Amino acid sequence: MKLLLVAGPFISLREPYNGGTEAFIVALANELVRLGHSVDVIAKDADETNLFQVIEFHESPLSMKDDSYRPTSEWLGQQHYQTLQYGLFDVSQYDVIHYNSFIPEIYAVGALLKTPGVLTLHLPPTEKFVLMYKFFLKHAPVVPVGISTRMSEQWTSFLGNDVDVILNGIVFDQWPLHARKADGYLLWSGRIAKEKNVEAAIQLANYLERPLKIVGPVFDNHYFRDRVQPQLNERIDYISHATQQQLSKLAAGASAYLATATWEEPFGLSTLEMLASGLPVIGFTTAIPPELRHEKLSIAIDSQDWRDLIKPLDVAGDSAPGACRDFAASFDMRKTAAAYVSVYKRIAEKVR
Structure with missing residues (x-):
């Protein structure tokens, strides 16, 4: 399969990682390549030793600072500019998009896409994320997945449907x-x-x-x-x-x-x-x-x-x-990756 994993255009996947989500994305993407899949990841950068390809959306050479209508700092304006480029990116080449992002604009754009997707729920429900993910799931052909039983149970009560569980793993x-x-x-x-x-x-x-x-x-x-x-x-x-x-x-x-x-x-x-x-x-x-x-x-x-x-x-x-x-030993990334591949195939077939 040809897979697109979404971290975020200003999210670095270089070590030391900013958190567990970045470590998960890197480990999963590499394992998916080892399983024979083609994997691209939307991110700022990654270590050269990785097996996947990084898709970069660059900052603008122009200033993105706004002091008038909606005051925005330069760094935040550049983040908005980079993220909205996702809407112009051709995703038709991918069988499945796997979302691992916490960026609202990613989901605003992603809701317009028809490519089947998986949304991994890495964080507990908050008012912001509940609204963001409910909107996304309403409009996009996406399956939500929790990384533990308690994440699944917490999100099920907000999303209204059962949330599959795929336990995290490590290399x-x-x-x-x-x-x-x-x-x-x-x-x-x-x-x-x-x-x-x-x-x-x-x-x-x-x-x-x-x-x-x-x-x-x-x-x-x-x-x-x-x-x-x-x-x-x-x-x-x-x-x-x-x-x-x-x-x-x-x-x-x-x-x-x-x-x-x-x-x-x-x-x-x-x-x-x-x-x-x-x-x-x-x-x-x-x-x-x-x-x-x-x-x-x-x-x-x-x-x-x-x-x-x-x-x-x-x-x-x-x-x-x-x-x-x-x-x-049972929490091996090979097991985690195989479980995600099963979900990828299921949703891709369903959409077809």
Whole structure:
């Protein structure tokens, strides 16, 4: 099949990734090529090692800033200009379009197209996204897919129809198994923002007097400056953003991974990546979806109090790295890609 995956014309797919959605798009696109499909991806750029082709919509050489009718900054005006180019792009060459974007203009344009599509629901419902996706699904021949059971259940109540589930996966070759260090540091990764709640990990590490390494881009500068930075010291270490290879090396020196987000993670790729690396995961049910929970290897507590993580951390200390990886093994990107191909073929045949 000839497939078009849509990230967005100003979305970079270079490492270190901005989030889990970018990592998913890259891994899926590469696996689809390995399965024999032709894959193009609408994005700003991507690493040269990828197997798919990037379709770029360039910025205008003219200024897109607007100070009059609807005030718009230069960068936002350029984003609007790039995105609306999708409406002039010839999609007739593709069998299926797979949408993985959070850009409203993409769906405004996409609603005009007759090419069958798949919409992956990467985020929980919000008023904005509910309106955006309901409009899109009303006008376009598109099938929605949730990346976990709880995403499917949440979106079903808004979209009015059952939402298929295709669980996320990872490329296991990128996450080698490590011989875990029982006396190693605690590890936390994610974007630095209030809802990711790195503070809980810091408080736990301080109480236990154990080293903690924090990895991730700063999304909320005020939160980082006021709530995180003052707590950094020789034991609590912030490493900033990291590639998957760098994060894998950090996992090699850790004893456990902490998942402390207070919002409901749609899937939790970081949890899966650490399990594949041989690390047990301890965290809150909001951070670890049901599919990734295990009573000894990936322990989720129905609490958002860091004190309640102390005992589970002791339990996880007895876990074997091989057991962690075996538990994660069913979440392979090859399985995820094959499931999407089945949906692609089904909707393409239905439209024909």
